Every structure is written in C-alpha cells, then in structure tokens.
Amino acid sequence: MGKKTLMTGNEAIAEAAVQAGCRHFFGYPITPQSEIPEYLSKRFPEVGGCFLQAESEIASIYMVFGAAGAGARVMTSSSSPGISLMQEGISYISAAELPCVIVNVMRGGPGLGGIQPSQSDYFQATKGGGHGDYHVLVLAPSTVQEAADLMMEAFDLADKYRNPVMILGDGFLGQMIEPVEFKHMSSTDRPARDWTITGAKGRAQNVVKSLYLKPDVLEQHNLGLHRKYQKMIKNERRVEAYLTEDAQIIIVAFGMAARIAKTAIKILREKDIKAGLVRPITLFPFPYQTLERVAEKVDNLLVVEMNLGQMIEDVKLGVCGKAEVHFYGRVGGMVPNYDEIVADVEKIVKESR
Amino acid sequence: MKKVFERPKSMYPVSTHYCPGCGHGIVHRLIAETIDELGILERTVGVAPVGCSVLLYNYLNCDMYEAAHGRAPAIATGCKRVHPELVVFTYQGDGDLASIGTAEIIHAAARGEKITTIFINNAIYGMTGGQMAPTTLIGQKTTTSPFGRTSKDTGYPLRVSEILATIDGAAYVERVAVNDPKNVMRAKKAIKKAFKTQMKDLGFSLVEVLSQCPTPWRMSPRDAIKWVEEKMMPYYPLGEFKSPKREG
Ligand SMILES: Cc1ncc(C[n+]2csc(CCOP(=O)(O)OP(=O)(O)O)c2C)c(N)n1
Ligand code: SF4
Numbered sequence: 015m016g017k018k019t020l021m022t023g024n025e026a027i028a029e030a031a032v033q034a035g036c037r038h039f040f041g042y043p044i045t046p047q048s049e050i051p052e053y054l055s056k057r058f059p060e061v062g063g064c065f066l067q068a069e070s071e072i073a074s075i076y077m078v079f080g081a082a083g084a085g086a087r088v089m090t091s092s093s094s095p096g097i098s099l100m101q102e103g104i105s106y107i108s109a110a111e112l113p114c115v116i117v118n119v120m121r122g123g124p125g126l127g128g129i130q131p132s133q134s135d136y137f138q139a140t141k142g143g144g145h146g147d148y149h150v151l152v153l154a155p156s157t158v159q160e161a162a163d164l165m166m167e168a169f170d171l172a173d174k175y176r177n178p179v180m181i182l183g184d185g186f187l188g189q190m191i192e193p194v195e196f197k198h199m200s201s202t203d204r205p206a207r208d209w210t211i212t213g214a215k216g217r218a219q220n221v222v223k224s225l226y227l228k229p230d231v232l233e234q235h236n237l238g239l240h241r242k243y244q245k246m247i248k249n250e251r252r253v254e255a256y257l258t259e260d261a262q263i264i265i266v267a268f269g270m271a272a273r274i275a276k277t278a279i280k281i282l283r284e285k286d287i288k289a290g291l292v293r294p295i296t297l298f299p300f301p302y303q304t305l306e307r308v309a310e311k312v313d314n315l316l317v318v319e320m321n322l323g324q325m326i327e328d329v330k331l332g333v334c335g336k337a338e339v340h341f342y343g344r345v346g347g348m349v350p351n352y353d354e355i356v357a358d359v360e361k362i363v364k365e366s367r
Numbered sequence: 368m369k370k371v372f373e374r375p376k377s378m379y380p381v382s383t384h385y386c387p388g389c390g391h392g393i394v395h396r397l398i399a400e401t402i403d404e405l406g407i408l409e410r411t412v413g414v415a416p417v418g419c420s421v422l423l424y425n426y427l428n429c430d431m432y433e434a435a436h437g438r439a440p441a442i443a444t445g446c447k448r449v450h451p452e453l454v455v456f457t458y459q460g461d462g463d464l465a466s467i468g469t470a471e472i473i474h475a476a477a478r479g480e481k482i483t484t485i486f487i488n489n490a491i492y493g494m495t496g497g498q499m500a501p502t503t504l505i506g507q508k509t510t511t512s513p514f515g516r517t518s519k520d521t522g523y524p525l526r527v528s529e530i531l532a533t534i535d536g537a538a539y540v541e542r543v544a545v546n547d548p549k550n551v552m553r554a555k556k557a558i559k560k561a562f563k564t565q566m567k568d569l570g571f572s573l574v575e576v577l578s579q580c581p582t583p584w585r586m587s588p589r590d591a592i593k594w595v596e597e598k599m600m601p602y603y604p605l606g607e608f609k610s611p612k613r614e615g
Contacts, residue, residue, distance in 0.1 A: 066444070066448065068441070069473075076434070076438040076441035076471070077444050077445035077448070080432065080441065082445070084449035102435060211446055213411065214408065214409055215410065219430055221424045223431075225422075
C-alpha cells in the first residue's frame, strides 16, 4: 500500500476488494472478467477468505444473498450474459436490503454477443434490471486507479444504504494495465448490523425476506426503498467536469468512452474548438443537475457511448430541451474513434454557426 | 403429572395456515423437536422455500431466510461459508427442489456442502393450485395434466433421493413418510440423523419426506394417506440410500 504497482483493471478490482475487507466471493467464469475470480482464488487463501466457484450465475448471486444476509462483506463479478442471469437475485437482494458489490465487466450483446468491450448494459444497470421497483447504486470507473478506488468505496456505500452497488466497467478497463495505488482504508468499521443471520442467541428471531402479502404493507416497503433511493440521489451523485468552464460544446460520456472523448477534446482545442467533457461517475444516481447547468451555457452536447444510445435518454432528461443533444456510438465491441468524435464535433459546431 | 404433549420451544404458539391433513405441519414439528433435543436453537438457521411453506419462519423461531424459488441451497451455502459454526438447513418442496432448483441441490450435494435439506415430496405444486410437478406420478391428474400424466409427453417422475445418493459429497440420504405414527417416528429419527451428520461435518444430508397434499389431490385427508401408501410408496420406496460413513 502507498506504492504504485502495474495491474490490469480486473486485478486492481480484485485486490481493492481484498483491501476493503471483502472475504467472500461467489462467481462463475466468463470473459472478459475471469481474471477477477482467478486472482481471488489465489489471493483469498492468504487472508483467510472464502472463494467459491458456483455452478451458475444464478447460484452465485444467491450465495451472495446468503453471505450478505449473514453479515459478510461479499461480492460477485461477471460479464453481461452472466449479469442477466443474476437479475432475479439482484431484485431479491434489493428487496431484502442486503449490502453487496456486483462487478459487471461489460461485453457486446445482445444474446451471446461477443467478448469485446461494450457499454450496452447501461439500461439494465441503471433502471432496475430485474423485476420490481428498485435501483442499485452504479459506479462507472474510467481508469484502473479509479476502478480500485470505487471498488473499495463500493463496499462502504453498500453498507451505508444496505443496497447492492454495481461497478460497471467494460472489457477494456478490465484488460488495460495501468499503475495503481491502493488507498488506505481509514477503518473497516461497518455500521451496526442487528438484522443479520447469526443464530438467534440472546435475541428474537431475524428473518431475511422479501414477501409482503398485504398490499398496504408492501406499499410501505416500496415507499421505504424509494426514500432510500432519494437519499442516494441527494448524497451520492458524482461527476467529473473536464474543461467545461469555457466550453462551447460538451461531450457527455462515461467509463472508457470518456477517455477517448478526452483525447478528442485535446485535439479539438488545438483546432480552437473549445470542447469540454461531462463524465458521470455515478450512473445511478445520475447527475441530471450538472447537465441542466451546462445546457444553459452551450447550444450543443454530444453523447458518446459504446452502445446505440442508452445514457443519452438521461442526458436529455437533464438537458430538458435547453440545448441540442447529438449522439455518436459504436457497438459490438467496436471502439469509438477519437478522429470520428473530432469530425462529429467539427460538423456540429460548423452547422450551428 | 408428566406432560406427554408439549409445544417444542423452537415453535411459535400459533396454528398453521396449511390445509387439513397437510404433511407440512407434521414435518415442521419434527424439525422443531429435533432442534430442541439437540439444543441448537441459538445456532440453527433455516431457509424457507417458495411454495406452501414459504412462511416457515412464522412457525419456527430460529433465524431464517426466505429464498427465491429453487435457490435455497445456494443461500444456505452462502450462510454456511460465512458461519461454519451454525447449523443450516433448507426446507423445500418438490417443485422448488426437483424442478426449478435441480442445479442448486445437485451442486450443494456435489460440493459436500455441510447443510441439511428437508425435501417435501407431495407429487404436486401445492401453492400455485395443483399443477404437475417433476414428481407427479404417471397417470396422476393435476391442473396441467388434466387427463393424467403420460410418459410419452412428460417423461417420468424424478427419484431425487436415489439420484443424490450417487453423489460422493452427499453423506446421508433417506426417504421417509408421515402417513402413520410409526413412520412419523422414523421421519423424526432421520431428520435428527441428518442434522447430526451436518454437525459432525460429514457432508451434505437430505431427508425426503413423502407428504400428503389432500386439497389439490382432491381427496379427503384419510384418502390422501391411503394414496401415499398405495401409489407413492411403490414408486418412491422408503429407506436409507446413503449412510454417513463415520457415526459417533
Ligand atoms: C421464479 C418463480 N417461478 C414460479 C413461481 C411460482 N410458484 C410459487 S410456488 C410454486 C410451486 C411450489 O410447489 P412445491 O415446490 O412443490 O411446493 P408446495 O407448494 O407443493 O409445498 C411455483 C411454481 C415463483 N414464485 N417464482
Ligand atoms: S396445498 Fe398441499 S402442501 Fe399446500 S397447504 Fe394444502 S395440503 Fe399442504
């Protein structure tokens, strides 16, 4: 700790979990995230952790349910098709208000799709994903260092809200090697957990459940969850604003797409086009207010995604008609090209003169 | 005067929501008595299924989870891996365990997960109103096999105990019934043995219970008992299919 080491994004995520005090992992292999379980299967024995390769992603997420209910710091990781299989369990975990961390290293879909990087699970991650009215907190790192930092914080956020937290990365971030330093956890003290399953010793029975047969009771449960999501919206919105102060056009992108956008912005500024970047770091809660603010200062925004337009819907909600919202996206594992972003921006600027 | 019939300490003093003649209530009581007799109420954890017995935690007063349909063994695994000192059991119906949850039960057994499963085989989906189960007998009428189950269209009923007994990680597997007092006593002995198998860290243990389900079977409680004896027992023979290796 306190020293920079070279690591892939996947390894950094795994080590960050260890540093954050996570000692239970349940998962099933899938490209491009298998380095996370592989790393932990080696690393956990050194720290007395429990690594278990489950029979499926369905079993994985319910093992997470069991371990989280028992009070452990627990995680799973997968990639898009596996995360789809987990959705029922994520709904149950959200309903039972259990803290856990879920990593999705996204690949191209739909269906088996491909194994190359993608951002096409934005809707699934931010709008619920499974059945019922719920949200998971979604963090989208764009560097290996940020992946490590957010991973460590994810466990605290999960505890704070008794809610699943998802790290939404992509195959790029997972495979990319960068220097990383693990921040010192000031304390691994966790909030009191008097609701956990530990055996009913000296207290009444605890039950971890999600069934409420009476409609008025279920409504109250839903309203309670809703209040919690409102608290997340109030307290946890995070966004990076890069060169937005003097910008004449704003690019909006998250994760890997945002890195490519930054390169494009540097080139554009050399060409005297003042472009800036808004990079949502939390995708739920989404930083609508930031977009509302920038939309008052520019006429055009360009949303760049590795999908065919998912986050753009939230951008438009934030912008609320105050500026024009354009889109550039690549899919299937094809990567947005900074030259194409530059060309798009030049065209937008020219046409709006 | 000595009390001969007492409510087990591990049970709440409430009546159950089950149909008259249902097997679930009997099995709940046997589990509660086992917990009492082993003195493990403070370290026992149950996992309730999705099925008629979803509200098991309203009757047993140990710590409990309520699972998703079929996933109880995975949840039990997560709990046991965090707290190896606890005694963790799942309680599952035949739709839950032998249909939607086959992968989870097979792999819990394969891992030799140190949990106990009480498996209620009533040859039908009770909670959803009597549809065909993977354990429904050939010829048996259900709401989704209205003319009687045929092997031509829907294959054959699964013998779960026999299947699980072939798995090395399964330490103890027995099939019992609760049709008469003698078999109820045997069922109790089996449940206790299953819990002890777990407590001795010998591996996975499962007790399959042939159970009456009069309402969707469209029978009186008395006829349901006869049906278990005449139809279920010949296809699902009672007995121990796997015995724990080291018994103390
Ligand atoms: C994923 C999912 N699919 C279907 C259901 C509906 N469902 C609830 S209980 C049940 C069958 C229960 O039958 P069984 O396991 O045999 O238990 P019993 O009610 O007979 O005790 C079904 C299909 C559900 N709750 N969840
Ligand atoms: S439907 Fe069957 S299992 Fe359900 S309560 Fe009635 S008798 Fe029992």
